[in-house]
Amino acid sequence: MSCLFGPVPSRRYGRSLGIDLVPMKTCCYDCVFCQLGLTPKTTCERRDYIPIQTVLAELEAWLAKHNEVDMLTLCGSGEPTLHAHFGEVLQWIRTKTPYPSLLMSNGALFFDPDVRRDAALANRVKISMHFWDEASFQATVRPDAAISFEQVYEGWRKFREEFRGLLDIEFFALPGLNDSPEALSRVHQLMAPLRPDTVTVNSAERPPADSCVRAVSAEQLAHLRSFFGTVACAQQAAQPSEPQPYSDDALLALARRHPLTPAQFARYFGVPEAQITATLQRFADADPYAARALLPHEQS
Ligand code: SF4
The missing domain is CATH 3.20.20.70 (Aldolase class I)
Structure with missing residues (x-):
């Protein structure tokens, strides 16, 4: 990696x-x-x-x-x-x-x-x-x-x-x-x-x-x-000034180092939140950081 x-x-x-x-x-x-x-x-x-x-x-x-x-x-x-x-x-x-x-x-x-x-x-x-x-x-x-x-x-x-x-x-x-x-x-x-x-x-x-x-x-x-x-x-x-190129690998790499909510990931990559959530769910069993991104986040 x-x-x-x-x-x-x-x-x-x-x-x-x-x-x-x-x-x-x-x-x-x-x-x-x-x-x-x-x-x-x-x-x-x-x-x-x-x-x-x-x-x-x-x-x-x-x-x-x-x-x-x-x-x-x-x-x-x-x-x-x-x-x-x-x-x-x-x-x-x-x-x-x-x-x-x-x-x-x-x-x-x-x-x-x-x-x-x-x-x-x-x-x-x-x-x-x-x-x-x-x-x-x-x-x-x-x-x-x-x-x-x-x-x-x-x-x-x-x-x-x-x-x-x-x-x-x-x-x-x-x-x-x-x-x-x-x-x-x-x-x-x-x-x-x-x-x-x-x-x-x-x-x-x-x-x-x-x-x-x-x-x-x-x-x-x-x-x-x-x-x-x-x-x-x-x-x-x-929010970034322009969306970053999306790939499953780019999403998982970011989830490991800089955890965000699915909605924040969606804005970051400029793709629908549903797509982010579906991808995280697909990888959740094998990747604990994908699973963590799906947990409810506390609001401050
Ligand atoms: S345990 Fe986590 S938050 Fe604390 S210093 Fe290490 S990486 Fe940073």
């Missing part, structure tokens, strides 16, 4: 080509809200999950044929900084293309100086902060045993000192876990020294890893966005 997917439309980032560097659910976290499902086994092992030469060859071939994106984004099936050579991909984007790069990371490995050095090659980095101490860290993202809250936060602090690009922070609102006034105040206090350029607040829209996770109400979401000074909601997909 190709490591490239999309372009995926996003209100904040425009048309973004996704570069997926790790196999499905290769992650150092097992977030309760993960839209990709449970992490079978968390890991902090950094290695060439996909040979870097394969990734760069795919990018070279893509660049020879396309020039219609706003951003190249490292994201997808898990944590991109677990790929030992993700920095080479960011360096390739810098030197070979006119496009800005975005690293969508949980930021857990930023305590490692090599990861910070390579992450700083991105024009823009998004990290995730839904917790404020060790207990909330464990409850919300269920990290690998090798990582502690102190270690992660210290890594972010150092990265902010070294990084000259744009830093976005995502806060995922989890009713009962991190939405009390005390919790919000603590998170807010810890965000301030990181000087984020933007803070995004998201809530469950797609079926989460843990079925107990609920969406916050629309009123609470509006309050949180105002509280954190949020300017956009990156997780909501915007």
Whole structure:
């Protein structure tokens, strides 16, 4: 399967080509809200999950044929900084293309100086902060045993000192876990020294890893966005300027990396929703991500 997917439309980032560097659910976290499902086994092992030469060859071939994106984004099936050579991909984007790069990371490995050095090659980095101490860290993202809250936060602090690009922070609102006034105040206090350029607040829209996770109400979401000074909601997909070429493979590839509702898929590809639903139903037995796309989605 190709490591490239999309372009995926996003209100904040425009048309973004996704570069997926790790196999499905290769992650150092097992977030309760993960839209990709449970992490079978968390890991902090950094290695060439996909040979870097394969990734760069795919990018070279893509660049020879396309020039219609706003951003190249490292994201997808898990944590991109677990790929030992993700920095080479960011360096390739810098030197070979006119496009800005975005690293969508949980930021857990930023305590490692090599990861910070390579992450700083991105024009823009998004990290995730839904917790404020060790207990909330464990409850919300269920990290690998090798990582502690102190270690992660210290890594972010150092990265902010070294990084000259744009830093976005995502806060995922989890009713009962991190939405009390005390919790919000603590998170807010810890965000301030990181000087984020933007803070995004998201809530469950797609079926989460843990079925107990609920969406916050629309009123609470509006309050949180105002509280954190949020300017956009990156997780909501915007309609692309023109439909993308449809094939069953293109639909399934997108469903694995960027789950949408059947109606959103239909707008994305410019085909009837009934056709999308029928295709997802046809593949649902063999492909759990097709099955997930058919589940009812919570509205925030
Ligand atoms: S939400 Fe991101 S960081 Fe959390 S488990 Fe899923 S892929 Fe990993």
